[in-house]
Amino acid sequence: MNDSLLSIEDLIVEFKTELGSVKALKEVSFDVPYSSITAVVGESGSGKSVTSNAIMRLLPDSAQTSGEIILRPQGREPIAINSLDERDPQMQELRGGLVSMVFQEPMTALSPVHRIGDQVAEAVLCHRKVSQEAALAEAAAMLEQVGLTEVESKMRMYPFEFSGGMRQRVIIAMALICNPQLLICDEPTTALDVTIQAEILVLIKSLQRKLNNSVLFITHDLGVVAQIADRVVVMYDGQVMETGSVRQVLKSPQHPYTLHLLSSMPGIKIVEELQTSSEGWAEGAPMGSGTVLGDAGGGRQVREFSK
């Protein structure tokens, strides 16, 4: 009996292209526990965004998927997301209701021609039968929760009047206003300055602790992982290389790819001791698709590799 909010089991995603099919995910499996932050980390092309888009069922028609994505919302029957029909009313409830998403680009994720307040209230009106006034009042309360000041006047402003950090706060408010059980953040701070990034990370973490929901946090920055996550999933080439608690994985990485990622980080103290052990990993080295994730104890899994 699995007791995680989200379980991904043997997920395969294949894209049909003119030059044949490309496997973006090769049997990815991991869990997102209740009330915790799970980070997925890897380079571009590792399949992190494909995984999050598969959870939201946002993949294009050229994608063929197999495997299971199971969401177990509290107080409800589990939902097999991957086998839902596109037109199933549960689909609409799922997107933005039970699961919502914060995107990377705060400049493009908001509509440039609608007022901030109306955009946040729209999410409420889509999911619940409430009056326009009630929805706007809820939007104002949520915008205050994400740390905006003088909310009344900001509600009437347009996105171009906001800085990148303020826009990202608005997007977080939109994502949280229907009280989702799972919040997916796809590189939410990559486009931001380091100081604004720190503020947004502190905000996401404090809101998660307050609302007691779960967050799936996609990033390529191990520093961000260390600061925000409870658990981490390291991905490379459409496969999971290593999973475990943040402390286990970052303090004593076992897979050579995790070491490689750590040693790519500029100016990191712990890197020097680790550098020698990451030499086992070479760019594009076959990870052996037949090998499996082995249990390394303490809720930790590491993919087999040859030295």
Add this chain to the structure above:
Amino acid sequence: MSQLLKVTDLCKSFAGQGVVKSVSFDVNESTTLGIVGESGSGKTSLVRSILRAIDPDSGSVRYNSREGWQNLNELSAKALLPLRREIQMIFQDPFASLNPRMTVQAILEEPLIIHGLGDKSWRKQRVAEILEKVQLDASSASRFPHAFSGGQRQRVGIARALILEPRLVVCDESVSALDVSVQAQILDLLASLQSELGLTYLFVAHDLRVVREFCDDVLVMYAGSIVEQGPVAEIFENPQHDYTRLLLSAIPSPDPDEKLEPLDREGLLLE
């Protein structure tokens, strides 16, 4: 070590709003000067004023060219042209900075044509040489930018900047758009080109981890002014200004035991 650049009291404002406020600093030859600060701190306006990509309001930018010291801010556009061979720029976005309708050969030989250098066969040979220098395959010359990854495109951007054999190269957030492992490769390339060709870099970045690794000296900018400058080790180990401390405290550490604290902006004076 000889001086290459001497900036004195440089000012630039847009619509009455000062974005570069009386900035002064020197750069020695074959060193790397990092320029850090948040967006809006004026770092891009500063380097653009130095390059005369925008015209500064006042101040001097004295550059020690192959023909001796010149004040870039006093030269006419025409007089500036020969100096442009010596001062080149590598941009942030490897997608937007390459013309999608030009082959890599055309992109790389355009600076040579503008400066009237060599004939067709010489230029072709020069492009082949520079591609080898940035570790791209010779066959890349006939391909279009869309055929390359972000890291490979940035190598093309570096090749375009270096084909005129510049002495001063301005890197404006040149690795910010790249993945961490590709970023490490590009920084390695820039470092080895520097030691081989004696290049001087002005390295604009908001990622302090990169600056710490890559630069010799650093300027910290806040609201258009330099709040602190000095050798990288000195600034990072012993920051004196509250704003520098704030920037340093915002870097997420990969050690889960070093917790990120909410930033404290109080006490930061906006002049």
